[in-house]
Amino acid sequence: MKPAAIFLLLLLGACRAKPPAVSAFEPPTGKRAFSLAIDKSQTQFLAAGDAVEVLLLVVTPKADATNETRSETLSARAEVLRVKNDWSEGAGLVALALSPEECQVAALAIDREDRLLLNKIAAGTGKLKPKDPPAAPAPLEKDQRGLAVLAFPDQQEFLAFGDHVDVIATRQGYKAGGKSELTALTLLQDLVVLRAGPPAGGEEWSTVQLSADPEQAKVLARAVAAEDHLAFSVRAAGDRATRAVEPSKMSRKIGIDAERSSPRL
Secondary structure, three states: OOHHHHHHHHHHHHHHHOOOOOOOEOOOOOOEEEEEEEEHHHOOOOOOOOEEEEEEEEEEEOOOOOEEEEEEEEEEEEEEEEEEEEEEOOEEEEEEEEOHHHHHHHHHHHHHOOEEEEEEEOOOOOOOOEOOOOOOOOOOOOOOEEEEEEEOHHHHOOOOOOOEEEEEEEEEEEOOOOOEEEEEEEEEEEEEEEEEEOOOOOOOOEEEEEEEOHHHHHHHHHHHHOOOEEEEEEEOOOOOOOOOOOOEEOOOOOOOOOOOOOOEO
16 A cells, blocks of 8 residues: 555544544533623633633722722632533623532622623643433423523523523622622522523523422522522532522622722722
């Protein structure tokens, strides 16, 4: 066989041996996949499997009509599980592996329209598990309820039949002095997604149907009645563990490297 032919066969073999790029990963056990609609500049150069530092910029109005800006580390290291760079005009969509507490703070940031920065850092261990294809919808169990709730499209886009999710609610609360304060709390844990549909026509909201027992359905119904904003953090396959998660308030400092002296705008 001629050398040129041998070289061509080796080249073809190398191409066949190259594993296909993984477009979506599961979160590690104990973490959740949380979706963020974010400025397209922050997702343009990211791919599933990358790792990022998540920074949060909080702008707070002051009594003298100026603003105070502080930057805090929401997550020192978060794996990128999935990315859509062209999700909507000017915005990308990214799913990050975050702790339950970090998911709550991210939900607060979304509601407050605070700016998030995703700074790419050195690659992780490469031990992320590719996400399996969506399972076929299972019939409701005898004692379960299929409750449909409204959500922003970025919270529905990456959901699939059979996903197990924690439900995070953001709502207005009040401090001791009577000032309002936005709070995020993990409302329910380990519910199953039955359906997830995008907005119809020109509507703003997506619809997510969850399997819940009667008591969980009452909790969700109260959140809907209170017009809480709902977010969904997806669990790793087989991760059924639950634990208490302290509610998050934006007035508290977060992260490990929070800036204590903030520049003023």
